[in-house]
Amino acid sequence: MKPRASLIGGVAAIAATFVVFVIPFIFIVMMAFKDRQQSALRDFSWPEGFHLFDNVLEVVKTRNWMMITAFVNSTIITVASVTLLVIFAAMVGYVLARRKTRWNGLIEFLILAGLMIPPAVVPTIWLLQGLKLFGTLHGMILIEVAYNLPFSIILYRAFIATIPRELDEAAIIDGARPLDVFFRIILPLLWPVTVTNIVVQSVGIFNDFTNPLYYLPGNANATVQLTLYNFQSQFNTAYNLLFTNILLITIPPLIVFLFFNRQIVAGMTAGAVKG
Amino acid sequence: MAASTGRGAIAAQPRKRRSPYSGWFFLPAAIIYSVLFLAPTFASLYFSLTRWTLFDSVFIGLENFAQFFREPFLIQGLVNTVIYAVVTSGLKVVIGMALALLLTSQIVARGYLRSVIFFPVLVSTVGVGITFTVLMHPTQGMINQGLAMIGIAGPGWLVDPKLALYSVALVDVWKGVGLATVIYIAGVVAIPKDYFEAARIDGATKWQNFWYVTLPLMRPATATVITLSFIGGLRTFDLIWAMTRGGPGFASDTVASVIYKQYQAGFYGLSTAGNVVLFVLIAVLVVPLTMVLNRKQGHE
Numbered sequence: 125m126k127p128r129a130s131l132i133g134g135v136a137a138i139a140a141t142f143v144v145f146v147i148p149f150i151f152i153v154m155m156a157f158k159d160r161q162q163s164a165l166r167d168f169s170w171p172e173g174f175h176l177f178d179n180v181l182e183v184v185k186t187r188n189w190m191m192i193t194a195f196v197n198s199t200i201i202t203v204a205s206v207t208l209l210v211i212f213a214a215m216v217g218y219v220l221a222r223r224k225t226r227w228n229g230l231i232e233f234l235i236l237a238g239l240m241i242p243p244a245v246v247p248t249i250w251l252l253q254g255l256k257l258f259g260t261l262h263g264m265i266l267i268e269v270a271y272n273l274p275f276s277i278i279l280y281r282a283f284i285a286t287i288p289r290e291l292d293e294a295a296i297i298d299g300a301r302p303l304d305v306f307f308r309i310i311l312p313l314l315w316p317v318t319v320t321n322i323v324v325q326s327v328g329i330f331n332d333f334t335n336p337l338y339y340l341p342g343n344a345n346a347t348v349q350l351t352l353y354n355f356q357s358q359f360n361t362a363y364n365l366l367f368t369n370i371l372l373i374t375i376p377p378l379i380v381f382l383f384f385n386r387q388i389v390a391g392m393t394a395g396a397v398k399g
Numbered sequence: 400m401a402a403s404t405g406r407g408a409i410a411a412q413p414r415k416r417r418s419p420y421s422g423w424f425f426l427p428a429a430i431i432y433s434v435l436f437l438a439p440t441f442a443s444l445y446f447s448l449t450r451w452t453l454f455d456s457v458f459i460g461l462e463n464f465a466q467f468f469r470e471p472f473l474i475q476g477l478v479n480t481v482i483y484a485v486v487t488s489g490l491k492v493v494i495g496m497a498l499a500l501l502l503t504s505q506i507v508a509r510g511y512l513r514s515v516i517f518f519p520v521l522v523s524t525v526g527v528g529i530t531f532t533v534l535m536h537p538t539q540g541m542i543n544q545g546l547a548m549i550g551i552a553g554p555g556w557l558v559d560p561k562l563a564l565y566s567v568a569l570v571d572v573w574k575g576v577g578l579a580t581v582i583y584i585a586g587v588v589a590i591p592k593d594y595f596e597a598a599r600i601d602g603a604t605k606w607q608n609f610w611y612v613t614l615p616l617m618r619p620a621t622a623t624v625i626t627l628s629f630i631g632g633l634r635t636f637d638l639i640w641a642m643t644r645g646g647p648g649f650a651s652d653t654v655a656s657v658i659y660k661q662y663q664a665g666f667y668g669l670s671t672a673g674n675v676v677l678f679v680l681i682a683v684l685v686v687p688l689t690m691v692l693n694r695k696q697g698h699e
Contacts, residue, residue, distance in 0.1 A: 134507030144573070145515045151541065152530055166539050212431070215424040223420035231425070238436060240681055242634050244443030244674045245658060246667045250453055251439050270435035273428055292419065302421045331523045333637040338662070352525050353641070363533065370526040377521040385514060388521075 152374070155367035163364035179368040186355065186365075187343065191372070194346045200261055201336075201347065202329045205268035209276050209325055210318055211311075212269065217280025218310055222289065238274035245338050252339060264340045268329050276321050283317040284310070316387075323384045327377050348373040440678075447672040456668070463672035472649035473657055473673075479564050480653040480680065484632030486568045487575070491628045492621060494572065495579025500613070502580065503587045513584075517577035524574065528641025531570045532557065557643055560650035567642050567651055571635065579624045586620025587613065622692035629688065633681050654680065 147168075155163050156179055157171035184191045220231060248267070249258060257263030287310065295305045311318075333349040340347065346354065352369050381388075447463055449456035467473050498516060502509055519527065534541045535556035543553030556566040594612050603611070636655035639645060645652035645660065652660075654677045661670035 130505050131507055133501075137501060137506060137512055138508055141512055141515050145519065147541075148530055148534065149518075151534065152526075166533050166536065166541075167544070168541050208427075208431075212428040216428045219420045219422070219424040223418055234432070234437075238432065240630055240685055241440060242655070242674060242677050242681065243436065244439040244671060244678075246451075246453075246662055246671050246674075247439035247442040247446055248435065250446075251435070251442070253453070255434075266431055266435055270431045273432055277428070296419050302419050302424075305419060306424070327521050331521075333523070333525050333641075337659075349523055349525050352523070352529065356529060356641075366529065370523070370529060373523055374526060377523070378518075381514075381518055381521050385517075388517075 152367050152370055156371040158364045160362050160364050179364050183365050183368045194348045194351045198347045201264050202326050204265045206326045208269045213276030214280050216277050217284050221281045221284040235274040319387055323388050443671050443674050447675045449668045451668040463669050476652040476654050476657040483568050484629050487571045487632040488625050488628035490572045491576050491579040494576050495583050498580040499583030499587055519574045520577040524637045525641045527574050528638050532642050560647050563643050563651040582624050583620050586617040590616045
C-alpha cells in the first residue's frame with residue numbers, strides 16, 4: 125500500500141513539475157526551431173521544418189555580429205570578476221575568521237550592509253566617470269567585484285572556521301610568510317567552497333542585466349543580457365530570433381548546471397544556513 | 400604566539416610581534432568596496448538633496464523627497480514594492496517548504512525533481528521575463544489557451560492593471576522557488592532522526608510531526624529564505640522591466656523601476672532620492688524582520 129501511494133505521488137509530482145517547469149523550456153526550444161511566420165503564432169506547435177541554424181546565423185549576424193562581441197564581453201567580465209572575487213574574498217574571510225580585533229564588528233557590519241543596501245546608481249556613474257571607468261569593461265569588472273564581495277566573504281568565512289589553525293601555525297614555524305601561508309596552504313584547502321563561489325558568482329554575473337544596463341552603455345560594450353534587451357524591440361515581430369537569442373544565452377548556465385549541479389546545491393546550503 | 404619558538408622571533412625580541420594574519424589582506428577588497436560601493440552610497444545622501452545634472456548640482460533641500468511623496472505614481476511604486484516583496488517571499492516560504500518536504504520523502508525520481516525545480520534559478524531573468532510575457536498573452540498565450548482547454552477563461556495576466564504586479568510576482572516565484580527549496584532541503588536533512596523517533600513513540604500523527612517537530616526546527620532555514628527573498632523582492636528590477644516596464648500605466652512600477660525611469664529621463668537628483676527611499680525602506684523593514692527571526696531562533 126505504502127510504496128504504491130508514494131509511486132502515485134511521484135508520478136503526480138513529475139507530471140506537475142513537467143507542466144510548470146519543463147514546458148516553458150520546451151517552448152523556448154521549439155520557438156527557436158521555427159521560421160518567422162510560424163513563430164508569430166506563439167503557440168505550442170511542432171516546428172514545421174528545421175530553421176535553428178538559419179535563426180542562429182541571423183541572430184549572430186544582427187547589428188554587426190553584436191552577439192559575438194557580447195559573448196566575448198560577458199566572458200571577460202565574468203572570468204575577471206570571479207577571479208578577483210575568489211582571491212580577495214578568501215583573503216578577507218581568512219583574516220576575519222582567524223584574527224579577532226576590535227575592527228571585526230565594523231567589518232561584519234559592512235558585509236551585512238553590502239548585502240542589504242541597494243547600490244546608489246547615479247552617484248556610482250558619476251564616480252566612474254570621474255575615474256574614467258564609466259562604460260569600460262574594467263569599470264564593470266570592479267563593480268561586479270564590489271557588489272558581490274559580501275556574499276563571497278560570508279561563504280569563505282564560514283568555511284575557514286572549519287580549517288584547523290595548527291596548519292597555519294606549523295607553516296609559520298617552518299618560516300612561511302603570511303602570503304605564503306595563505307596562497308600555498310589555505311587557498312588550496314578552500315577549493316570546495318571556491319568551486320561553489322565560482323559557480324554561483326559566474327552564473328550571477330553572466331546573467332546580470334541591471335548593472336551593465338546602467339554602467340556599460342553602448343553597442344561595443346554590450347553583454348549577452350543586453351543583446352536580448354536590445355533585440356527585444358528590433359525582433360518584435362520575429363519571435364523565432366528572440367527565442368533563439370534566449371536559447372543561446374541559456375547555454376552557458378546550462379553547462380554549469382550539468383557539471384556542478386550537486387556542488388551548487390551543497391555549497392549554497394552550507395553558506396546559506398550556517399552563515 | 401607560535402612564532403615565539405621560531406628562529407626569527409629571537410632576533411626581533413624587543414619589537415612587537417606581528418600577527419601572521421596581516422591586516423593588509425583586507426586592503427584590496429576594502430579599496431574596491433569603499434570606492435565603488437561605500438563612497439557612492441554616502442554621496443547619494445548629498446546628491447539626493449540636489450537638482451543634479453552630473454556636471455553641477457544645486458542644493459534644493461528635501462524637494463526631491465517632497466516630490467517623491469507628492470506624486471501618486473511614485474507612492475504607488477512604493478506600495479507595489481512592498482506588496483511584491485511580501486507576496487514573493489511568502490509564496491517562496493510556503494511552496495519551498497512543501498517542495499522540500501516532498502523531496503526529502505521517499506518519492507520516486509527525486510533527482511529529476513530537484514534538478515527541474517532548481518534549473519530556473521540559473522537562467523537569465525530577462526530571458527525568463529520575455530518567455531513568460533509571450534506565454535501570458537491574454538488570447539494567444541499558451542497559459543490561457545491551456546486554461547481554455549479545461550474550460551477556464553484565463554485573465555489578462557499582464558494587461559490587467561489589477562493583476563500585472565501579481566503576475567510578475569508569480570514568475571519571480573517560478574524562477575526563484577528552487578533556491579528556497581534547496582535551503583529547506585538542507586534544513587530538513589539537518590534535523591536529527593531522534594526527534595521523529597521520540598514523536599513516533601509518543602504516538603504523534605503526521606500533522607503533529609510537522610507542526611511540533613519539523614516546523615520549529617526549520618526556523619533557521621525559514622529565516623534565511625525570508626531574508627534573502629524579501630530583500631531580493633524589495634530590490635527587484637530586471638523581471639519587472641523585462642515583462643511590463645512598470646505598466647500598464649504605473650500599475651507594476653516598483654521603486655527600482657522608478658529609479659531607472661527617473662535616471663533615463665535625466666532627473667538624477669530625483670533618481671538618487673529614490674535610491675535613498677529604497678535604502679530606508681529596506682532598513683526599516685528588514686532590520687526588525689531579521690531581529691524577530693533570529694530572536695525566536697535563540698529561544699529554541
